[in-house]
Amino acid sequence: xxxxxxxxxxxxxxxxxxxxxxxxxxxxxxxxxxxxxxxxxxxxxxxxxxxxxxxxxxxxxxxxxxxxxxxxxxxxxxxxxxxxxxxxxxxxxxxxxxxxxxxxxxxxxxxxxxxxxxxxxxxxxxxxxxxxxxxxxxxxxxxxxxxxxxxxxxxxxxxxxxxxxxxxxxxxxxxxxxxxxxxxxxxxxxxxxxxxxxxxxxxxxxxxxxxxxxxxxxxxxxxxxxxxxxxxxxxxxxxxxxxxxxxxxxxxxxxxxxxxxxxxxxxxxxxxxxxxxxxxxxxxxxxxxxxxxxxxxxxxxxxxxxxxxxxxxxxxxxxxxxxxxxxxxxxxxxxxxxxxxxxx
Numbered sequence: 102x103x104x105x106x107x108x109x110x111x112x113x114x115x116x117x118x119x120x121x122x123x124x125x126x127x128x129x130x131x132x133x134x135x136x137x138x139x140x141x142x143x144x145x146x147x148x149x150x151x152x153x154x155x156x157x158x159x160x161x162x163x164x165x166x167x168x169x170x171x172x173x174x175x176x177x178x179x180x181x182x183x184x185x186x187x188x189x190x191x192x193x194x195x196x197x198x199x200x201x202x203x204x205x206x207x208x209x210x211x212x213x214x215x216x217x218x219x220x221x222x223x224x225x226x227x228x229x230x231x232x233x234x235x236x237x238x239x240x241x242x243x244x245x246x247x248x249x250x251x252x253x254x255x256x257x258x259x260x261x262x263x264x265x266x267x268x269x270x271x272x273x274x275x276x277x278x279x280x281x282x283x284x285x286x287x288x289x290x291x292x293x294x295x296x297x298x299x300x301x302x303x304x305x306x307x308x309x310x311x312x313x314x315x316x317x318x319x320x321x322x323x324x325x326x327x328x329x330x331x332x333x334x335x336x337x338x339x340x341x342x343x344x345x346x347x348x349x350x351x352x353x354x355x356x357x358x359x360x361x362x363x364x365x366x367x368x369x370x371x372x373x374x375x376x377x378x379x380x381x382x383x384x385x386x387x388x389x390x391x392x393x394x395x396x397x398x399x400x401x402x403x404x405x406x407x408x409x410x411x412x413x414x415x416x417x418x419x420x421x422x423x424x425x426x427x428x429x430x431x432x433x434x435x436x437x438x439x440x441x442x443x444x445x
Contacts, residue, residue, distance in 0.1 A: 118157035120167060124148035125242055132243070138166035145170065151223040152242075152257055154235060158182050158227060172196045172220050181216040181227045188312075190319035192326045196220035199258070199323065201265050201316050203232060208272020208309050215261060224257040234264030255330075255338045262320070262342050269313055269349045276306060276356050280363065287367045295367055303360040310353045317346040 120135040126149040135141055135153070145151050153171065155164055165178040174193040181198060188201040200216040213232060218225040228235070238260050279302060287295055320343045330336045 118155065118160040118163055120153065120155045120163070123152045123154070123239060123242055125150050130243070132239070135167065138163060138170060141167060141170050145223060149222055150256075152238075153223070153225040154239075155225070155227045156231065157229055158184065164227065168218065168225065171218060171223050171225050177218060181218060181225070183216070184214065186211060186214060188316035188319045190322045192322075197323065197326070199262075199319060201262065201319065202312055203228075203234075203265055204268040204272055204309075204312070206271070207275060208269065209305055211312065215265065217258060217261060219255070219258055226261065234261060237264075255335050259338050259342060263345060265316070266342075266345045266349055269309065270352070272309060273349065273352045273356065276302065280356060280359055283363055284366075287363055288370055296364065299360055299363050299367060303357060303364075306353060306357045306360065310350070310357065313346070313350055313353060317343070317350055320346050 120138075122131070122133055122135055122141055122144050124131045124144050124147045129148050131144060131147060133140075133144065141153060145153075153167065155167065158164065161178075161182060164182060168178040168181060172193070172195065174196060177193065177196070177198060180189075180191060180200070183200065186202065190199050191197065196219055198216065198218050200214060202211045203213045203215060204210070205212045213228050213230055215232070216227040218227075226235070238257065241260075283295070283299060283302070287299075320339075324336075324339045324343050330339065
């Protein structure tokens with residue numbers, strides 16, 4: 102909000118609460134700060150579309166009194182002031198309350214929570230800090246208020262929900278670039294740090310999914326309560342919001358499965374490198390085994406007639422040991438691989 106249209110209400114040790122009201126149609130436009138909740142009474146009925154924005158949940162009495170001018174339903178103010186951090190939706194007799202989280206740029210944390218009350222042509226939003234989506238909507242209303250009031254009661258809801266989902270999509274786009282780079286690196290390095298990076302990305306994506314799932318469920322419940330909508334166009338807006346959330350969820354699921362594939366590819370790469378090392382060592386052993394065997398045999402003292410200290414009966418002993426190994430290998434079916442190769 103601009104400094105000239107915002108009046109701060111501070112409470113010692115709790116923070117600052119500010120409020121403003123924007124009412125508009127094709128003939129009028131009002132953007133005022135609310136110093137007292139009672140100031141909203143006349144402005145709510147001034148134009149056909151009304152938006153009350155509250156920044157800061159610190160002055161609970163001020164917020165509760167302001168909410169009471171929009172809806173007389175019990176518990177609505179408490180729902181708007183709730184900071185549990187879980188997206189939710191609740192339909193009352195004449196209004197609904199929708200709460201959802203706003204992610205940081207990297208998608209790894211929550212920077213704020215918007216609680217939204219919709220009653221008739223009036224929308225009331227509550228959040229803790231300035232948000233770009235809030236400022237952008239106010240700018241668009243100032244520039245095009247003559248057109249926006251005809252877009253249905255859910256226009257403001259649509260703007261705020263889409264802005265929140267776009268934060269998820271922006272975070273997922275960053276993960277897309279991150280995973281593409283990992284896919285290129287996973288075949289060139291077998292370091293343990295690569296496995297740690299893949300695992301960390303998977304945990305971050307699961308955290309995003311954990312936040313998006315209640316949001317999607319809240320939108321699904323909003324679509325299901327069709328008795329609230331006045332026209333088919335409003336139903337289509339609600340369905341479009343749910344489709345937007347479903348698309349974000351599908352992208353999360355895809356990237357989570359991609360991390361599993363990357364981990365499998367990394368483990369296969371590590372296994373292939375181990376096989377290469379094993380093959381190299383086997384080649385070295387095969388090269389040096391015959392000289393070692395010949396040296397061992399010719400270095401022995403075989404015949405006892407030359408000396409009583411020579412090895413007894415080494416020739417038939419070597420034959421028995423070799424025959425024993427051949428029998429052992431045959432017994433365990435290790436020679437089948439040669440017969441299978443001939444059959445192929």
